[in-house]
Amino acid sequence: MSGDRYVKELQDRVVVTWDVTEPWGNIQDFTWSKTVNRFQTVLYKDGAIEMSYQQLAAKDAIIGIYPLVSSAAEKPLATLTGKKNSSVAAHLDIQNLKLSVVDGLLLKATFETAGPALSEGDSGLSGIAYRVYFDAHKPSAHPDDGALASAVWTIRGFARRNRANAGTSRYFAFGPGVSRRVKMSGNTISIQGILPPALRGATQIAVSADASAPGSDAPVAQILAHPVSLSGIRNVEAHLSSLKPSDGPFSVVYEAFHYYALPNPRDLTCSVIKSLGDKFDFLAYYSDFRVDNQEAGTPSDGPLGAVGGAVTGIGATQRGLASYCTPGRFQWQFIQPVYxxxxxxxxxxxxxxxxxTDHDITFYQQQLAEISQDGRIPPYMYGISQIAHEMGHRWAAFVSAKVGGETIPLGPTHWARGLQARVPFPYQRPTEASIMGGGVWLDNFDQTYTQLDDDYYVPATGWSYLDLYLMGLISPAEVPDFFILRSLVPASKDTNGRPIFKADRTRVTIEDVIAAEGLRSPGVDKSQRHFNTGMVIVVQHGAKPSSELIERANGIRKQWIDYFSITTGRRASMTANPD
Known part of the structure; x- marks a missing residue:
């Protein structure tokens, strides 16, 4: 949350007041305007703490007290050992997983790799992942499928999709109870958090780990499951309203209020395919209840199935069809339902x-209304940005290019900010950069470049020439030469306020991409041209979908079909047919 904080110091107490709002207006938000969240904590001289709430719009929160936890009191629990694999990048080749307890409160997991962990900001960080699996059900088992685990902690590298942080890649951790902070030191990368709820009460669990490279969640390094005894760690979560003065004092105590846990995306896929058959290329989920994620949008994933066999030459490989219950067609999906x-x-x-801001659709209302037939902003622009971008990950952005003996990543995951990624078939505006990132750059022929459109996916844009080649919709000969700008340094702005950068320009051709990845197969003459999306409405057990949910999901469905036709130059079509 953002907003004002006030502190007032009195003779016998200190009063801290928050007047903050949830994020608002953006594609990842749940409200169009600021919300009121006003609450207060009083810290008394005798050690008592009083919390009160005047007005709260937020429905999820963690309420409690905690000290600064020192890492000095660290008790080892177990060390799990893997095998060295010289064919795997050293920073992904997990040699050991060390588990420990910090100050009796936190569970810590440390990955030790064969080589130094990539530092934040490294271009190779985006898309890599490290996972540790905890299983409280069968602590003596050696499961091969992490989907069966009771809890999973994941470290993943992300490249942020906005101008302020363009090119800045970072690690984030997520999973039940884990802190988002990730620490790197030499050959180690570590995370810590409270004991996941699914493990509370367990005395012995099974723990395993793996790592994956960009473009696929298939493990490239693994540590098989081993039994681990849990000891010396306590649960500090409480039901605050049930506590009595005699229950304290507490050095740490909290209560969490949260939305429903995220459903397992593969369970969603299997439910649909088992009920209706393997007739969908894509699945998009929408619900009338919120899940426990602070962002309204959703990541995406899938086995990269296809009609006519696996697609190659796109920097990502088909994997795990059986775990998605597909004989081979199903390709990609939302990971969680959109509320x-x-x-x-x-x-x-x-x-x-x-x-x-210019990352919010309200910024473009006048421009979009002026070019529309009815004088209004086109419907469901945020919804189309989300579905087009996420389903676009089925093909992009995972390729590199071999230029003069150097292999240059053009992404990964999202096209690099400096990649020239002009859209040949724009969705709404005359000049658009790819929905998958990159930009539209004007060469000023003085080693500076003006950014005509940026790498953010609002408002919704089309696909670039490179995207369309990877989708199998245009031939290599139809992809014009392009370039990538590296070492971008802000220089000034033009008279229209568009940013100008100094940069190093490297020319790239589609032949350079083919040299790195191989020719896209099947080629343009045999590639899939007709796709089907399952628009799935998710409701709580026994409930009926609201009319609002049905209406809005249907509205996005109609716009998605139109979008796909327009932005592929009508070389491909999309349906949303459950039959």
């Missing part, structure tokens, strides 16, 4: 919505 009350499921911003 009907989120910004991205609403047809248009409300008329009184404040104008946001």
């Amino acid at each position: 009907v009350g989120s910004n991205q499921m609403q047809e248009r911003p409300p008329q009184d919505a404040p104008v946001g």
Whole structure:
């Protein structure tokens, strides 16, 4: 949350007041305008703490007290050992997984790799992942499928998709109870958190680990499951309203209020395919309840199935068809359902919505309304940004290019900010950069470049020439030469306020991409041209979908079909047919 904080020091107490708002206006938000969250904590001189709440819009929170936890009191639990694999990048080749307990409160997991962990900011960080699996059900088992684990902690590298942090790749950790902070030191990368709820009460668990490279969640290094005895760690979560003065004192105590846990995406896939058959290339999920994620949007994943066999030459490989219950067709999907009350499921911003930044759709309302036939902003622009971008990951952005003996990553995961990624078939505006990232750059022929469109996916844009080649919709001969700008340094702005950068320009051809990845197969003459998306409405058990959910999911469905036709130059078509 963001907003004002106030501190007032009195003779016998200190009063801290928060007046903050949830994020608002963006594609990843749940509200179009600021919300009121006003609460207060009083710290008394005798050690008592009083919490009170005047007005709260947020429905999820963690409430409690905690000290600064020192890492000095660290008790080893177990060391799990893997095997060295020289064919795997050294920073992904897990040699050991060390588990320990910090100050009796936190469980810590440390990966030791064969080579130094990549530092934040490294271009190779985006898309890599390290995972540790905890299983409380069969602590003596050696499961091969992490989907069966009771809890999973994941470290993943991300490249942020916005101008302020362009090119800045970072690690994030996620999973039940884990802190998002990731620490790197030499050949180690570590995370810690409270004991996951699924493990509470267990005295022995099974623990395993793996690592994966960009473009695929298939493990490239593994440590098989081993039994680990849990000791010396306590649960500090409590039901605050049930506590009595005699229950304390507590050095740490908290209560969490949260939305429903995220469903297992593969369970969702299997439910659909087992019920309706393997007739969908893509699956998009929408719900009338929120899941426990602070962002309204969703990542995506899938086995990269296809009609007519596996697609090669795109920097990502087909994997794990059976785990998605598909004989071979199903390709890609949302990982979690999108909530009907989120910004991205609403047809248009409300008329009184404040104008946001140039990453918010409200910033473009006048421009988009002027070029539309009815004088209004096109419907479901946020919804189309989300589905087009995530389903676009089925093909992009994982390729590299071999230029003069150097292999240059053009992504990974999202096209690099400096990649020239002009869209040949724009969705709404005359000049658009790819929905998968990159930009539209004007060469000023003085070693500076003006950015005509940026790498953010709002408002929704089409696919670049390179995207369309990877999709199998244009031939290599139809992809014009392009370039990538590296070492971008802000220089100035032009008279229209567009940013100008100094940069090092490297020319890239489609032959350079083919040299790195191989020719896309099947080629343009045999590639899949007709796709089907399952628009799945998810409701709580026994409930019926709301009319609002049905209406909005259907609205996105219609726009998605139109979008796909327009942005592929009508070389491919999309349906959303459950039959």
